[in-house]
Each structure stands twice: as structure tokens, then as C-alpha cells.
Amino acid sequence: MRRLPVLAAALLLSGCTAAPTGLTVLGASSTRVIDEAVAARSASEVTFSHAGSSTLVQQLIDGAPADLLITADHATMSRAVEGGVVEGPRVVAHNELVMVVGRGASISSVDDLGPDTALVLCDPQVPCGAVTAQLIDPDIRPVSLEHSVADVLGKVVSGQADAGWVYRTDALAAGDAVTVVDIPGAVDHPTAVVAAVTTGSADREEAQALLDLLSSPAMRPVWAEHGFTPAR
Amino acid sequence: MPAPRPTPTRPPLVVAGLGLVALVLILGPVLALGIRVPWARVGEVLGDPTTHDLLRVTLGAGLWTTLLTCLLGVPLALLIQHLPRGGRLVRLLVLLPLAMPPVVAGLALTAAVGRRGLIDAHLAFAFPGVVAAHTFIALPFVVVTVDAALRQIDPEIPASAAGVGLSRGEVLRKVVLPAVAPAVATGAGLAFARSLGEFGTTLTFAGSLPGVTRTMPLGIYLDRETDPGRAYVLGALLIGLAVLVLLVAALPGLWHRAPAPAARSLNPLDAGELRALTAPTTGGVPVRLGEGVELPADRITAVVGPNGSGKTTLMQVIAGRLRGRAVDVPGRVILLTQRPGLPRTTTVAGAVTMATRDASRTRALLDAAGLTPLSDVPVPALSGGQAAQVALVRALAARPEVLILDEPLTGVDIASATAWRGLLRAAARDRTTLLVTHDPLEVAGLSEYLLVLDGGEVTAAGPTAELLQAPPDDVVAALAGLNRVEGVVVASAVDTVSISQGRITVTGTSPEQLDPGQRAVATFPPEATSLRTASPAAAGTESARNEWPGTIEYVESPVGRSATLLTVSLGEGVRISVPVTRQSLLELSLTPGSRVHCVTKATAITVHPLHP
Numbered sequence: 001m002r003r004l005p006v007l008a009a010a011l012l013l014s015g016c017t018a019a020p021t022g023l024t025v026l027g028a029s030s031t032r033v034i035d036e037a038v039a040a041r042s043a044s045e046v047t048f049s050h051a052g053s054s055t056l057v058q059q060l061i062d063g064a065p066a067d068l069l070i071t072a073d074h075a076t077m078s079r080a081v082e083g084g085v086v087e088g089p090r091v092v093a094h095n096e097l098v099m100v101v102g103r104g105a106s107i108s109s110v111d112d113l114g115p116d117t118a119l120v121l122c123d124p125q126v127p128c129g130a131v132t133a134q135l136i137d138p139d140i141r142p143v144s145l146e147h148s149v150a151d152v153l154g155k156v157v158s159g160q161a162d163a164g165w166v167y168r169t170d171a172l173a174a175g176d177a178v179t180v181v182d183i184p185g186a187v188d189h190p191t192a193v194v195a196a197v198t199t200g201s202a203d204r205e206e207a208q209a210l211l212d213l214l215s216s217p218a219m220r221p222v223w224a225e226h227g228f229t230p231a232r
Numbered sequence: 233m234p235a236p237r238p239t240p241t242r243p244p245l246v247v248a249g250l251g252l253v254a255l256v257l258i259l260g261p262v263l264a265l266g267i268r269v270p271w272a273r274v275g276e277v278l279g280d281p282t283t284h285d286l287l288r289v290t291l292g293a294g295l296w297t298t299l300l301t302c303l304l305g306v307p308l309a310l311l312i313q314h315l316p317r318g319g320r321l322v323r324l325l326v327l328l329p330l331a332m333p334p335v336v337a338g339l340a341l342t343a344a345v346g347r348r349g350l351i352d353a354h355l356a357f358a359f360p361g362v363v364a365a366h367t368f369i370a371l372p373f374v375v376v377t378v379d380a381a382l383r384q385i386d387p388e389i390p391a392s393a394a395g396v397g398l399s400r401g402e403v404l405r406k407v408v409l410p411a412v413a414p415a416v417a418t419g420a421g422l423a424f425a426r427s428l429g430e431f432g433t434t435l436t437f438a439g440s441l442p443g444v445t446r447t448m449p450l451g452i453y454l455d456r457e458t459d460p461g462r463a464y465v466l467g468a469l470l471i472g473l474a475v476l477v478l479l480v481a482a483l484p485g486l487w488h489r490a491p492a493p494a495a496r497s498l499n500p501l502d503a504g505e506l507r508a509l510t511a512p513t514t515g516g517v518p519v520r521l522g523e524g525v526e527l528p529a530d531r532i533t534a535v536v537g538p539n540g541s542g543k544t545t546l547m548q549v550i551a552g553r554l555r556g557r558a559v560d561v562p563g564r565v566i567l568l569t570q571r572p573g574l575p576r577t578t579t580v581a582g583a584v585t586m587a588t589r590d591a592s593r594t595r596a597l598l599d600a601a602g603l604t605p606l607s608d609v610p611v612p613a614l615s616g617g618q619a620a621q622v623a624l625v626r627a628l629a630a631r632p633e634v635l636i637l638d639e640p641l642t643g644v645d646i647a648s649a650t651a652w653r654g655l656l657r658a659a660a661r662d663r664t665t666l667l668v669t670h671d672p673l674e675v676a677g678l679s680e681y682l683l684v685l686d687g688g689e690v691t692a693a694g695p696t697a698e699l700l701q702a703p704p705d706d707v708v709a710a711l712a713g714l715n716r717v718e719g720v721v722v723a724s725a726v727d728t729v730s731i732s733q734g735r736i737t738v739t740g741t742s743p744e745q746l747d748p749g750q751r752a753v754a755t756f757p758p759e760a761t762s763l764r765t766a767s768p769a770a771a772g773t774e775s776a777r778n779e780w781p782g783t784i785e786y787v788e789s790p791v792g793r794s795a796t797l798l799t800v801s802l803g804e805g806v807r808i809s810v811p812v813t814r815q816s817l818l819e820l821s822l823t824p825g826s827r828v829h830c831v832t833k834a835t836a837i838t839v840h841p842l843h844p
Contacts, residue, residue: 054456054457054458058456118347118356118357125457126454142441143439143441144357144440144441144445145442147435147454151435151436154436158342158348159346159347160342160348160356161357
């Protein structure tokens with residue numbers, strides 16, 4: 001019986017052994033496409049964790065260990081700054097909205113959206129929906145206001161919806177399953193991809209170096225390749 | 233004096249400890265959530281029209297889901313009971329929605345009934361889609377709980393209800409559904425609660441449009457992005473709703489209390505009145521078993537045979553509960569087994585009225601049977617003896633042409649058994665009654681006809697009195713309380729006849745002329761034989777004509793009898809019973825294995841011809 005506590009402690013420790021070196025990045029879901037390129041160019045070992053921007057901010061505020069936060073818009077990054085968990089945010093790239101159309105649907109422009117079109121959008125409460133609300137004709141009625149870009153894309157890919165508005169990066173990642181249609185004015189309403197070093201980082205210097213890498217000229221072709229507009 | 237209560241039992245410490253951990257695991261996070269809820273905002277959130285939309289969609293979906301899951305789940309649970317091999321595979325498949333990731337469930341629904349699915353049921357992005365998603369996910373809760381409850385029902389209960397004349401629909405409505413009602417309530421509550429919490433399948437299949445398809449979990453998920461405080465308030469509201477629903481669902485179970493058996497003294501039986509109320513309009517009918525065996529109408533036939541001789545099987549065949557053997561019964565047959573089969577959700581009067589369909593006739597019947605003091609007693613509160621009597625009256629109430637009683641008095645006390653036999657004797661002349669029994673008293677005292685079974689075959693059938701007098705086999709001999717030796721006639725004198733079975737020769741008297749070489753059977757009462765341990769007496773000093781050497785096999789001392797019963801083996805497979813006093817037992821040192829000589833007067837032995 002005396003060995004039980006020792007065993008229990010060992011079990012607990014094995015669950016949360018922190019890597020002595022290396023950085024942890026909490027990245028907005030849309031940035032997952034650049035993980036490999038970042039890891040290849042970074043001097044440190046980098047671990048990525050992806051979720052919706054606001055989930056990541058909540059995790060940070062609740063004490064999740066991380067060195068760098070990347071959010072998909074300014075608003076969520078502002079909450080992180082207010083919460084005191086990051087400092088010095090910097091825009092590293094931009095993303096813009098496009099319309100994706102399922103295979104076989106006869107929609108080639110935003111003007112083709114009619115009352116019978118099953119259109120899905122992001123809810124205005126999530127970042128992609130906030131931009132959508134600025135661009136869309138208020139008379140166009142969606143059949144659903146989804147909770148994330150992934151939900152919108154999933155509905156169009158499965159054929160459940162005829163069309164949906166998502167980030168260009170996500171549209172590119174979906175490949176041949178959808179057709180991409182440009183949205184007039186989308187270029188004027190870009191969404192910023194913002195990154196910042198966390199206040200709780202164990203190695204602020206390394207984390208800052210990674211942030212510099214994200215906005216460096218070396219990363220520009222990587223951003224562009226995946227549909228982002230690199231920051232100037 | 234306070235009423236006795238069950239002695240409390242305690243689980244082992246490890247079990248108690250782990251159990252508490254599990255409880256904390258469930259309640260801890262819920263209580264911790266309460267710390268983060270900005271309770272001051274509850275009023276504001278509840279007054280918000282957006283909240284009203286969420287509540288409307290959520291509660292609407294919950295009610296529809298509960299209704300549909302019960303409407304579909306209860307029939308599925310019923311169907312499973314009737315599937316071959318107990319529907320084991322179906323039981324597993326039903327659990328699939330619980331094991332599937334909700335997103336996958338949503339994709340599956342999309343593939344089946346989505347806009348581009350196999351059938352476009354116009355469910356996607358509309359409120360019925362929310363209900364469809366929730367019904368898909370919550371159906372297993374109803375099926376599993378109701379299925380478990382159905383398996384707890386004693387199959388004798390619906391079988392006997394059908395026997396007394398209820399149609400399949402009536403058995404379902406009056407017997408089965410009342411028995412599983414608490415389980416249906418529990419399943420419905422679980423389904424409602426699951427509907428309240430459904431997220432992934434709803435979002436994937438039905439979408440999330442405010443006021444149309446956006447339920448509270450979806451709203452909470454979105455509010456978390458912009459207004460976490462509101463999300464916490466809505467979360468608390470949802471938990472409150474779930475607790476309320478589970479409480480309501482548990483109510484039927486809380487109401488139910490195990491009725492305490494009440495001692496009630498019964499009234500005397502009015503045999504004439506009982507006969508008048510239970511006689512079938514046409515009278516009894518004979519039961520033809522094939523093989524030329526016909527059990528007489530309007531008589532009690534005792535059915536006897538060793539354990540495993542096929543008595544119960546034959547009775548089930550005659551009652552129509554088993555198939556595969558040709559029997560001809562032109563009329564209504566009711567089978568009563570040792571399980572009374574009374575519905576446990578009603579009173580004695582209710583159970584009998586199922587057969588009579590007339591409350592006033594039920595009152596008259598119970599009155600005639602002397603059971604009126606029991607009429608308002610809930611069935612579970614009946615003692616075994618009371619239940620046996622009520623079951624018999626209920627069976628008689630259906631006026632069957634044939635009544636089969638398969639050891640109905642097993643485990644019933646002597647006083648109740650006597651009352652029950654009184655009931656049966658009173659009604660015997662109006663219908664054909666088959667009574668499976670091991671009790672010599674019932675064979676001799678109740679039956680007029682005897683059917684003997686062995687190895688699934690009829691080995692003898694005939695009037696009880698005749699068969700007991702000349703038992704055709706050892707089973708009947710034991711019933712008749714007679715010793716029995718079969719053999720071939722070897723000598724026939726003026727007043728005696730001798731038969732031989734190997735080395736054993738039995739000399740007795742015969743009422744008819746027997747010829748040497750003829751097969752015959754000798755019977756004699758056990759007390760006609762006495763035992764001797766010494767060598768045979770000298771010739772010419774003994775009047776008894778029979779003296780057989782043997783070995784004691786068993787010694788039995790029946791409770792309440794002065795005599796001890798010995799089983800003595802005479803060789804050649806012949807065994808006889810011999811009673812001796814305890815004193816003889818001790819003085820002669822009789823134990824199993826003792827060698828003895830059995831002495832029997834020829835005048836005590838009757839020899840009958842044996843009919844092949």
C-alpha cells in the first residue's frame with residue numbers, strides 16, 4: 001500500500017512533463033497550414049496547438065502554458081491584451097473572405113444568390129462573421145449562422161449548403177471540393193492575423209525571435225502560398 | 233412498538249471511497265461552474281429576447297423529442313422481446329447513437345435525409361431537423377430503459393392474461409405498459425435531458441439560425457466568444473432545466489412504495505354460487521392426446537410422472553403455448569403454473585376483472601370464493617397462498633372448457649392449499665381439469681382419472697381408483713403407497729398364486745384366474761412386511777408364505793411420523809418399502825447395508841394380470 005502514493009505521483013507527473021527547451025504556439029485554426037514551414041525555419045523546437053481564437057484566449061487567461069499567441073482578428077487579441085496575458089501584438093498577415101460554392105451548384109457570383117439558395121455564413125459573434133456582416137447585402141438571408149469557418153466549409157463540402165463565406169485560406173485548403181468565387185469589396189475588409197508573445201513565456205527572447213520570423217521576408221512566400229496576404 | 237426496518241448494510245471501504253470520488257467527479261465541476269456564474273445578471277439575461285428565442289427552440293425540441301422517442305422507442309423495445317435469440321444484435325445496434333461522435337451522427341443524418349441525402353426530407357436548416365437530430369441521439373435512452381424493464385416482467389404474467397381472454401392489444405395496454413410505465417418515464421426524462429444538451433449533431437445537421445434551429449447549447453457556445461458572463465448564466469439555466477426534468481421523470485418511482493403484506497382472514501367458500509358463476513356455457517370438452525388417449529370431460533385428471541417426464545411440456549402443448557405435437561382441444565384452455573401470473577400493477581379485483589370484464593361479476597365471484605377481504609389488496613402484497621387462490625378464481629372467471637393446473641401449490645402453506653383444493657373441488661364438475669402433481673393426497677382425493685408420463689410418452693392412463701389398486705409402474709405404486717413386484721406366473725393353487733422375478737418368488741391372492749406363464753404384478757402395502765435379522769425360521773413354524781432376503785438401501789425418518797421407512801433391495805432391481813418403529817431400528821441395529829429377511833403374509837398381497 002505504501003507504494004501507491006508514489007505510483008500515483010509518477011502517473012500524474014508523466015502526464016504533464018514539460019519539454020525543457022522549445023516553444024508552444026497557440027494558433028488560430030486558420031493558421032494551421034503554415035505550421036510545417038514555421039517549424040522548419042525556427043531555431044527552436046516549436047509545438048502548435050490550434051483552436052478558435054477566442055478559445056485560445058480563454059485558455060491563456062485560465063493559465064495554459066504558451067509562448068506565442070496567434071489570433072485571427074484584432075478583437076480577440078485585444079481581449080488577450082486586456083487580460084494581461086500577452087504584450088506587443090503585431091500584425092503578421094491578412095486574410096480575406098471569399099465565397100465557396102459546392103460542386104454542381106450554378107452560382108458564379110454573389111449576384112446569383114437568390115431566396116432558394118442555401119447560404120451559410122459565420123455568426124456575427126465570431127471573427128469571420130463580423131467581417132461577413134460588413135460585406136453582405138442585409139437582404140440576403142442565410143439558412144444558418146455557423147460557429148466557425150470550418151462549420152461553414154463543412155456544410156458546403158457535404159452538399160448540405162449551396163454556398164458559404166469563408167477565408168480564402170480555408171477555401172484553398174478545401175481544394176477541389178469547392179469552387180472559389182471572389183466577393184466584391186472583400187479586399188477592402190481584410191482580417192488581420194495578429195501574433196504576440198505571452199507574458200507567461202519561459203523564454204521571452206526565443207518567443208520574440210519566433211514572432212520576428214512570422215513577419216520576416218522569409219515567411220512571405222509561405223503566407224502567400226496558403227492564401228494569406230503577407231504583412232507589409 | 234416501531235415497525236421493524238431492514239438492517240443497514242455497509243459497502244467495503246474501497247467501494248465507498250471510489251464511489252465518493254465518482255460522485256465528486258460528477259458534482260464538483262458543476263458546483264465549480266456556479267462560482268463563475270455572474271448571478272447578478274440572471275434577470276437581465278432572462279429578459280433578453282435572444283434568450284427567449286433560445287428557450288423556445290430548446291424546450292420545443294425537447295418536448296417533440298420526448299414525444300417521438302417514446303412513440304418510436306417503446307415499440308422498438310417491445311419488438312426486441314419478440315426477436316429470435318432475444319434480439320441481442322439489435323440491442324447492441326440500438327446503442328450506436330450513444331457511441332457515435334455527435335459530428336459523425338450529424339454527417340450520417342445529412343447523408344440520409346439532408347438536402348443532398350438519399351431522401352431530402354426538408355429537415356436541414358429547419359426546426360424539424362433539430363427534432364430529427366435530437367430524436368436520433370436520444371432514442372437509445374428510451375429503448376434501453378424500457379427494454380430492461382420489459383425483461384424484468386415475469387413471462388407468466390402476459391401469458392396468463394392472454395389465457396384468460398385478453399387480446400394482444402389488451403395485454404399490452406392493461407398488463408405490459410402499466411408494468412413498464414416508470415421505466416418509460418425515466419427514459420423520457422433522459423431523452424428530454426439529452427435533447428437539452430445536444431450540440432454537435434444539431435449544429436452539423438440542422439445548422440444554427442437564431443429563433444429557428446439555434447438551441448441553448450449552440451447559443452452558449454457562441455456567447456462564449458463575445459460575452460462569457462452571459463454564456464455562464466445560460467449554462468446555469470440549462471443545468472437547472474435538466475435537473476428539473478430528471479426530477480419529474482423520477483416522480484413515478486418515488487410514488488411507488490412496496491406494499492406491506494397484510495394478514496386478512498378469508499371467508500368461507502360458497503361452492504354452489506362459485507359453480508354458477510364459473511361454469512362454461514357448453515360444459516367441458518374431452519382432451520385427445522393422440523395415441524388413442526382421451527382425457528374425460530368434466531373430470532379432474534391427475535397427471536403424474538417422475539421429474540423430467542414431459543408433464544409440463546405436454547401441458548404447455550395442450551395450452552397452446554408450445555407447438556409441435558398433435559393434440560385436439562376444442563375449446564378455451566387456461567394454464568396455471570406455480571407462478572400465479574397476476575399483473576403486479578393492479579389489485580385483486582382489478583386482476584379478476586381483466587377476465588370477467590365486469591366489476592359486479594368480479595365482486596360476486598370473490599364473494600362466492602370467500603376472497604372478498606382481499607379484493608382491494610395490491611397484487612404484490614398477496615402471500616403465495618392468497619395469490620394461488622386468486623389466480624385460480626381468475627382462471628375460473630374466464631369460464632374455460634379446459635383448466636390445466638401445473639403444480640400450482642408449490643410453496644403454498646397447508647391451510648391455503650386446503651382452501652385452494654376446496655375451490656377446485658367445487659368447480660371440478662363443470663369443466664375438464666388437468667392437475668399436474670406429485671402429491672398422493674391430490675391424486676387420491678381430487679382426481680378421477682390418472683395420466684402417467686415417462687420419457688415424454690404416455691405410459692398409462694385410466695380411472696384413478698383402478699390404477700391405484702393395480703399400479704402399472706413404480707411411479708403410480710409410490711403414489712398409491714404400495715409395494716410392487718412384476719413377474720411371470722409360476723404356480724396357481726386354489727387360493728394362492730405365485731409369480732417369479734428372477735430369484736424372487738412372490739405368493740399372494742388373486743381376484744381372477746391366472747395361468748402359468750402369464751405376466752402379472754403383485755402389490756402389497758408396506759406395513760404388511762416385517763423384518764427379521766436372524767436366519768429363516770424352521771419349516772412348518774411360520775404362517776407367512778413369503779420370505780425374501782435383502783439389503784437395506786436407505787433409512788428415512790419422515791417428520792411427524794412414528795415409523796421409520798426403510799427401502800430394501802431384494803435384487804433383480806426390485807425395491808420395497810418397509811416401515812419399522814424407531815425401537816426396532818435401534819434394537820436390530822438396522823443401517824444401510826444391513827442384511828435382512830422380509831416376511832410377508834400371502835393374504836396381504838394382491839396379484840393382478842399385467843396388460844401389455
